[in-house]
Amino acid sequence: MGLLSLFAPAFALLAVVGAAHAQATDSCDVQLPPALTANYSGLSCRPVWNNFVLRYSQSDDNVLSIVLSAVYATGWVGMGFSKDGMMVGSSAMVGWMGKTGKPHIKRFYLRGQTSSEVVANEGLLTSVDVVPEVHVVQAKIYLAFKLQFSAPVKEQQILFAFGTSIPVNNRLTKHEDKTSMSFDFSTGTSSGSAYPYNLKRTHGGLNIFAWGVLLPIGSIIARYCRQWDPQWFYVHVVFQFIGFLIGLAGVVAGVALYNRLHANVAAHRGLGIFVLVLGILQIISFFVRPDKDSKIRKYWNWYHHWVGRLTLFLAAVNIVLGIHVGGAGMSWKVGYGINLAFLLVAVIVLEVLLWTRWSRKTAPPPVF
Numbered sequence: 001m002g003l004l005s006l007f008a009p010a011f012a013l014l015a016v017v018g019a020a021h022a023q024a025t026d027s028c029d030v031q032l033p034p035a036l037t038a039n040y041s042g043l044s045c046r047p048v049w050n051n052f053v054l055r056y057s058q059s060d061d062n063v064l065s066i067v068l069s070a071v072y073a074t075g076w077v078g079m080g081f082s083k084d085g086m087m088v089g090s091s092a093m094v095g096w097m098g099k100t101g102k103p104h105i106k107r108f109y110l111r112g113q114t115s116s117e118v119v120a121n122e123g124l125l126t127s128v129d130v131v132p133e134v135h136v137v138q139a140k141i142y143l144a145f146k147l148q149f150s151a152p153v154k155e156q157q158i159l160f161a162f163g164t165s166i167p168v169n170n171r172l173t174k175h176e177d178k179t180s181m182s183f184d185f186s187t188g189t190s191s192g193s194a195y196p197y198n199l200k201r202t203h204g205g206l207n208i209f210a211w212g213v214l215l216p217i218g219s220i221i222a223r224y225c226r227q228w229d230p231q232w233f234y235v236h237v238v239f240q241f242i243g244f245l246i247g248l249a250g251v252v253a254g255v256a257l258y259n260r261l262h263a264n265v266a267a268h269r270g271l272g273i274f275v276l277v278l279g280i281l282q283i284i285s286f287f288v289r290p291d292k293d294s295k296i297r298k299y300w301n302w303y304h305h306w307v308g309r310l311t312l313f314l315a316a317v318n319i320v321l322g323i324h325v326g327g328a329g330m331s332w333k334v335g336y337g338i339n340l341a342f343l344l345v346a347v348i349v350l351e352v353l354l355w356t357r358w359s360r361k362t363a364p365p366p367v368f
Helices: 003-026 197-224 231-261 266-287 297-325 330-362
Strands: 044-049 052-058 063-071 076-082 091-097 103-110 118-120 133-137 140-148 155-163 177-184 189-191
Touching: 044 155, 044 177, 063 076, 076 140, 091 133, 091 140, 103 133, 197 231, 197 297, 197 330, 231 266, 266 297, 297 330
Parallel strands: none
Antiparallel strands: 044 052, 052 063, 063 140, 076 091, 076 155, 091 103, 103 118, 133 140, 155 177, 177 189
16 A cells, blocks of 8 residues: 555545535635624625625615725725726725734725826725724635615626725725626626726737737838848748737727727827837738839838838837826836837947948948
């Protein structure tokens, strides 16, 4: 009998106990802390997201009682109420334990996506006389609060988020993760995320990869690799066609995103349409390219080269604009910034080498 088989029963027992513990911490089986039972009893309960559990009830006078619990080590936990599933414009209740062990729970109004635009003690949520509470018991945090509404709350867009840094001076740090959903307080049912996060990431990722990576590389090949004729031409065509198709898919994703959100991004949207039109004209020009011996070939070359450069420049501007208006976060800014810097350095080095070769070909031979 092997060593592992001797300990198999113990491993199985630990697995069962661990699974039972995880189920208990993530489900509605855990009882509320005794300090909350006086003001928060008879609540309905639903696991909503990750290890977040929502307990709630609604009185006849439209007071919504909520206890939100989640696994907790440090940082903050929040629940927001939104009109459209978006963060900006929503109001939230956020709780945390301070560095000295003092509990904190505050109302916040989310004016924008930066920390300075998340303002404490403001928002559209109206509290009642019962003071909101925060308790941490057995590595779980409980946010308990009551909100007054003018009418019964039925289907409502809800936001959940958490951060791992303790707020200082009521300044929230960027969340580690977040979600939004439509929750029906009359039936206890919820639907998927109301905000199309994946569609927005797809739109940004496709366009950056196409207009910010593939198409610039294809243009670099066309300018600096002509000594490998005709291979440079075929590689250039492959890069440009694949880049355009992926970019077109990114634009389609952007149209779908706009139809979902109807966001006020006129500059980004208009510039994107203009870049797409220029890209289509470049594709058309490939099929009407005159022969090398044609008298108008040089004019076609001028058009193709400079319109291509203008397209890539405006695409880069629109990518930066899209990252800004989309609130994509620091990782997207740093990632595209590194990509853009790499391309610019490569172009500068290759351009210097190209002009050096040209000068050697045109310069008179040295006199000895």
